[in-house]
Structures are given as structure tokens and as C-alpha cells.
Amino acid sequence: MKVAVVGGGISGLVIAYRLRSRGRDAVLLESSSRLGGAVGTRARDGYLVEQGPNSFLDREPATRELAAALNLEGRIRAADPAAKRRYVYTRGRLRSVPASPPAFLGSDILPLGARLRVMGELFTGRAPEGVDESLAQFGRRHLGRMATEVLLDAVQTGIYAGDVERLSVAATFPPLVKLEREHRSLILGAIRTQKAQRAQQKALPAGTGVTGGTAAPPKLSGALSTFEGGLQTLIGALTAALGDAARVGARVEGLERVEGGWRLAVEERGQRSELTAEQVVLAVPAHVATRLLHPLDATLAARVGEIEYAPIAVVHLGFDAGTTPAPDGFGFLVPSGEKRRLLGSIHASTTFPFRVEGGRVLYTCMVGGARQPELVKLEEPALAQLAREELKALAGVTATPSFSEVIRWPAGIPQYNVGHLERVAAIDAALQRWPGLHLTGNAFKGIGLNDCIRNGLQLADTLAGR
Ligand SMILES: Cc1cc2nc3c(=O)[nH]c(=O)nc-3n(C[C@H](O)[C@H](O)[C@H](O)COP(=O)(O)OP(=O)(O)OC[C@H]3O[C@@H](n4cnc5c(N)ncnc54)[C@H](O)[C@@H]3O)c2cc1C
Incomplete structure (x- = not known):
């Protein structure tokens, strides 16, 4: 069985790799000149800068399994413990995000009235059945207006760079909806879940876990992590494993159903060719998938095309040792209500000190998102200047950076807006009409690297089992 995987981001790479390691004939077609999609690290002037994602949480067994298969487990690097502290810019300055409920009550992250309102969450009722609430609606019901505007907005900004009034809570934070469904109150649900986890830990036989024998699954640290050399290390290992099976500079321009499978029209270095396969996996952004699907199934294409993206610019600013x-x-996040031009900044050199040489300091600023898409269109020097001004105003960084790098993502982050789950279910149902055609990637069932890896491995295993 031959499988053509279209799109060489992490999703497509993982699928092609897994299929081939299970002895299947898979070819990967990537339109750009490099593999990795949004993931990529560049070493320049003593800095390791990430073009897109910075890290993943080491809590996904699929990611660990992939790292182990690629012999990369020993190269996973956890964030410095200092990175546990996070900040939100609110009411005129950076304030530390409290790490526990008692710390929250005593903190200044929200004014006293708003903190007490959060405690009133214990009395929240359940949402009416079948309503796909926005994150803001859900937040206001449970936590009150201010906690929603400051905390929930900041949290979603750090992941989706979205609009809290438009994102679907069920699609973006499913555990919150599950907690509500099962326990009514999130606080009550969190307490009960923690208790149950402690009881489960106690009940485990001694020796279970990472030190308990070779059969035990690897213990996940739960820590924010990357790889030595940055996330490119993962892409490099997948690229090496795929060898000639991955074709870069190969843009898929057409898709057609033929007897026993699919025919793809491929544009490669100015040459047009055709490729047939029994199964096709589209692991491309939704707007590309829409275009490919349109001649085949206009209704399916239209549903895929409804998935919006927020543009985002990544602005790295580097400072010589001793200058700041x-x-x-x-790092810190900025809620949209603050009306600033920065979504937030990652303190990359504090989080992963190995990413800079000799005491340099690296800030990774994020600009744009669903609320300020126009900023991403600015020229690169203007974006670097904007980030500099905002870092000065928000975090008091007055030194002059000696290094900057700007990466713009016009279709950066898929937005799981209200209606997303219904849309994805309709897309899944429509795909039933097209045996051998599969859609995956970050537009549908999770935008994190962990989600893309888990979904990719699952799809490959399903295909390999056929
Ligand atoms: C700025 C930024 C920061 C992020 N931070 C984090 C983070 O810290 N942690 C985290 O877990 N996630 C983060 N994410 C999300 C995560 O990086 C992405 O969701 C993930 O990398 C997407 O992978 P993908 O393979 O699904 O899509 P993509 O990476 O978009 O890959 C799609 C590929 O398809 C190719 N393609 C397009 N058209 C064609 C065609 N016609 N023919 C062939 N190929 C085609 C593209 O060139 C691309 O390589 C971040 C994303 C961005 C943009």
C-alpha cells in the first residue's frame, strides 16, 4: 500500500516516519525548501533562535515514544526551574502569577473583589446542554469578568493568540468543560481530581515507575522542554530517518480520485509530474487543504475553509552579556484589555540557558494575533522597533539589543472558534465519502506539538493496520 503524505511540518513528518518504520511505502511531499513547517531553530551570533514553537510540555507519552524511537530521549532538555514563575502585565505593571490557591488569595494579580469573585466559583452552575460557549462566556460564568479579562485572556493568548470572545472553550480547553460536566465547579473538580490522583499514587505497588524495571513506561517529567540544539533536533532526526522518502520543493497542486486510489499533481523545480497512491494524507494548513479539496467536494472544502488563522510575528531581541x-x-503575557502592541514575551535565555552563549540575554516577543493582525504586516525593522519599545514600557528593558531576528507567520495559529467541534465532526463525516483521503495537522484536533505528534502517530498506526 502506498501512502502520499502532503505537507512536511511536524504532523506530516511524524506520519511518514511512523508508516515507514512499520514497513509501509510512504512518500512525503513538502512545497518549501525545508522540512519542519512552523518548527525550526537557527543558530546565529551566539543565539539559538526558534522560528515558531519554543517548547513542549513533557507530559505526552506519544512525544516521548517518538523521541525514544529516534534516540533523542537523552537530548531532551527541561526548562530551568526559574521558568516555573510567570508574569502577566496588568494594571500598569508585571505581576507574578500565583502558583497555588492560597498564594492566589494573597496575591495582587487581581484586585481583592475579583479574587473573592473567583472563590465564588464554588457556587457556579453547569452550562445548558448543547451550548458551545466562548471562552469568555465560560470564564465570566465561573470566574467573573475581571479574572476572565486578565487571567483567561492571558492564558489563551500564550497558546492561541486568539480572541477570548470567539474561541470555543470546548475546543480550546476541553479539560475545563470536562471538569464542569463532572463536578459543576472547577475548583471542586480540581480538588477532587488531585485527591484521586494522590490515592492512586499511594495504591501503586512499590517500584513502579521509571526506576521500577525496564517494562515501566518512561516517567514524564511534566516540565516544559525542548531538545539540545532546539526543536530543530527533532526535525533533523525525522528528516534523516526519512531520507529520500521526503521530497522538498515538491508542491502538490491537484488531487484527483482514480481507480483504486488517488492521483496527485506535483510541481517540483518547475516540472509538473503525477504521483498515484492508495491513501493520501493532507497535513497542510486548512487554506491549502481547501484549495486542493474544492474540485473534489465543494461542501467539504467550504467547511475546511471556515477555519480561521491568526497571523503572528516572532521577534527575537538579543542583548550582550552585562548590558541588561x-x-x-x-516570560510574561499581556491581556488584550491592556491595549498594548505585544502579546507577550518568552525569556528564552532564562528558560533554556543553553540557547545563548556567554551570558547573553534573549527575549522572544510575540506580536499580532487575532486581535491585532495588522501589526504582522509591518516591515521587519518596524517590528523589531515595536518590540523594543514595548519591552521598555512593559518590562523596563532600557538596554539596546545587539541582535534581532523577525519571523512572520501570516497564517500562524489556527483559531478554534465557537462551532469548531461541530465543524470538525462535519468534516470527519464528509471524509467518509472519500475512502483513502485523510486530513490532519494543527487546524483540527489540537495545535500543540504534542497534539500534532499524538494525532500523527495515531493516524499512521490506523493506516498501517489497514
Ligand atoms: C509562532 C508560533 C509559536 C508556537 N509555539 C508553540 C509552542 O511553544 N509549543 C507548541 O506545542 N506549539 C507551538 N506552536 C504550534 C505548533 O508549532 C504548530 O501547531 C505545529 O508546528 C504545526 O505543525 P503542522 O505540521 O500541523 O503544520 P505546519 O507546520 O504548518 O506544516 C504544514 C506544511 O505543509 C507545507 N505545505 C503547504 N502547502 C503545501 C502543498 N501544496 N504541497 C506540499 N506541502 C505544502 C508547508 O510548507 C508546511 O511545511 C506555535 C506556532 C507558531 C506559529
């Missing part, structure tokens, strides 16, 4: 103090914590 090393910032504390993982």
Missing part, C-alpha cells in the same frame, strides 16, 4: 539583567521566569 537576566529577566526572571518563563
Whole structure:
């Protein structure tokens, strides 16, 4: 059985790799000149800069399994413990995000009235059945207006760069909806879940876990992590494993159903060719999938095309050793209500000190998102200047950076807006009409690297089992 995987981001790479390691004939077609899609690391002037994602949480067994298969487990690097501290810019300054409920009550992250309102969450009722609430609606019901505007907005900004009034809570934070469904109150649900986990830990036979024998699954640290050399290390290992089976500079321009499978029209270095396969996996952004699907099934294409993207610009600013103090914590986020031009900044050199040489300081600023898409169109020097001004205003960084790098993602982050789950279910149902055609990637069932890896491995295993 031959499988053509279209799109060489992490999703497509993982699928092609897994299929081939299960002895299946899979070919990967990537339109750009390099594999990795949004993932990529560049080493320049003593800095390791990430073009897109910075890290993943080491809590996904599929990611660990992939790392182990590629012999990369020993190269996973956990974030510095200092990165546990995070900041939100609110009411005129950076404030530390409290790490526990008692710390929250005593903190200044929200004014006292708003903190007490959060405690009133214990009395929240359940949402009416069948309503796909926005994150803001859900937040206001449970936590109150201010906690929603400051905390929930900041949290979603760090992941989706979205609009809290438009994102679907069920699609973006399914565990919150599950907690509500099962326990009514999130606080109550969190307490009960923690208790149950502790009881489960106690009940485990001694020796279970990472030190308990070779059969035990690897213990996940739960820590924010990357690889030595940055996330490119993962892409490099997948690229090496795929060898000639991955074709870069190969843009798929057409898709046609033929007897026993599919025919793809491929544009490769100015040459047009055709490729037939029994199964096709589209692991491309939704707007590309829409175009490919349109001649085949206009209704399916239209549903896929409804998935919006928020543009985002990544602006790295580097400072020579001794010119500015090393910032504390993982970084800070800026709620949209603050009306600033920065979504937030990652303190990359504090989080992963190995990513800079000789005491340099690296800030990774994010600009744009669903609320300020126009900023991403600015020229690169203007974006670097904007980030500099905002870092000065928000975090008091007055030194002059000696390094900058700007990466713009016009279709950066898929937005799982209200209606997303219904849309994805309709897409899945429509795909039933097209045996051998599969859609995956970050537009549908999870945008994190962990989601893309888990979904990719699952799809490959399903295909390999056929
Ligand atoms: C700025 C930024 C920061 C992020 N931070 C994090 C983070 O810290 N942690 C985290 O877990 N996630 C993060 N993410 C999300 C995560 O990086 C992405 O969701 C994930 O990398 C998407 O992988 P993908 O393979 O699904 O899609 P993509 O990476 O978009 O890959 C799709 C590929 O398809 C190719 N393609 C397009 N058209 C064609 C065609 N016609 N023919 C062939 N190939 C084609 C593209 O060139 C591309 O390589 C971030 C994303 C961005 C943009």
C-alpha cells in the first residue's frame, strides 16, 4: 500500500516516519525548501533562535515514544526551574502569577473583589446542554469578568493568540468543560481530581515507575522542554530517518480520485509530474487543504475553509552579556484589555540557558494575533522597533539589543472558534465519502506539538493496520 503524505511540518513528518518504520511505502511531499513547517531553530551570533514553537510540555507519552524511537530521549532538555514563575502585565505593571490557591488569595494579580469573585466559583452552575460557549462566556460564568479579562485572556493568548470572545472553550480547553460536566465547579473538580490522583499514587505497588524495571513506561517529567540544539533536533532526526522518502520543493497542486486510489499533481523545480497512491494524507494548513479539496467536494472544502488563522510575528531581541539583567521566569503575557502592541514575551535565555552563549540575554516577543493582525504586516525593522519599545514600557528593558531576528507567520495559529467541534465532526463525516483521503495537522484536533505528534502517530498506526 502506498501512502502520499502532503505537507512536511511536524504532523506530516511524524506520519511518514511512523508508516515507514512499520514497513509501509510512504512518500512525503513538502512545497518549501525545508522540512519542519512552523518548527525550526537557527543558530546565529551566539543565539539559538526558534522560528515558531519554543517548547513542549513533557507530559505526552506519544512525544516521548517518538523521541525514544529516534534516540533523542537523552537530548531532551527541561526548562530551568526559574521558568516555573510567570508574569502577566496588568494594571500598569508585571505581576507574578500565583502558583497555588492560597498564594492566589494573597496575591495582587487581581484586585481583592475579583479574587473573592473567583472563590465564588464554588457556587457556579453547569452550562445548558448543547451550548458551545466562548471562552469568555465560560470564564465570566465561573470566574467573573475581571479574572476572565486578565487571567483567561492571558492564558489563551500564550497558546492561541486568539480572541477570548470567539474561541470555543470546548475546543480550546476541553479539560475545563470536562471538569464542569463532572463536578459543576472547577475548583471542586480540581480538588477532587488531585485527591484521586494522590490515592492512586499511594495504591501503586512499590517500584513502579521509571526506576521500577525496564517494562515501566518512561516517567514524564511534566516540565516544559525542548531538545539540545532546539526543536530543530527533532526535525533533523525525522528528516534523516526519512531520507529520500521526503521530497522538498515538491508542491502538490491537484488531487484527483482514480481507480483504486488517488492521483496527485506535483510541481517540483518547475516540472509538473503525477504521483498515484492508495491513501493520501493532507497535513497542510486548512487554506491549502481547501484549495486542493474544492474540485473534489465543494461542501467539504467550504467547511475546511471556515477555519480561521491568526497571523503572528516572532521577534527575537538579543542583548550582550552585562548590558541588561537576566529577566526572571518563563516570560510574561499581556491581556488584550491592556491595549498594548505585544502579546507577550518568552525569556528564552532564562528558560533554556543553553540557547545563548556567554551570558547573553534573549527575549522572544510575540506580536499580532487575532486581535491585532495588522501589526504582522509591518516591515521587519518596524517590528523589531515595536518590540523594543514595548519591552521598555512593559518590562523596563532600557538596554539596546545587539541582535534581532523577525519571523512572520501570516497564517500562524489556527483559531478554534465557537462551532469548531461541530465543524470538525462535519468534516470527519464528509471524509467518509472519500475512502483513502485523510486530513490532519494543527487546524483540527489540537495545535500543540504534542497534539500534532499524538494525532500523527495515531493516524499512521490506523493506516498501517489497514
Ligand atoms: C509562532 C508560533 C509559536 C508556537 N509555539 C508553540 C509552542 O511553544 N509549543 C507548541 O506545542 N506549539 C507551538 N506552536 C504550534 C505548533 O508549532 C504548530 O501547531 C505545529 O508546528 C504545526 O505543525 P503542522 O505540521 O500541523 O503544520 P505546519 O507546520 O504548518 O506544516 C504544514 C506544511 O505543509 C507545507 N505545505 C503547504 N502547502 C503545501 C502543498 N501544496 N504541497 C506540499 N506541502 C505544502 C508547508 O510548507 C508546511 O511545511 C506555535 C506556532 C507558531 C506559529
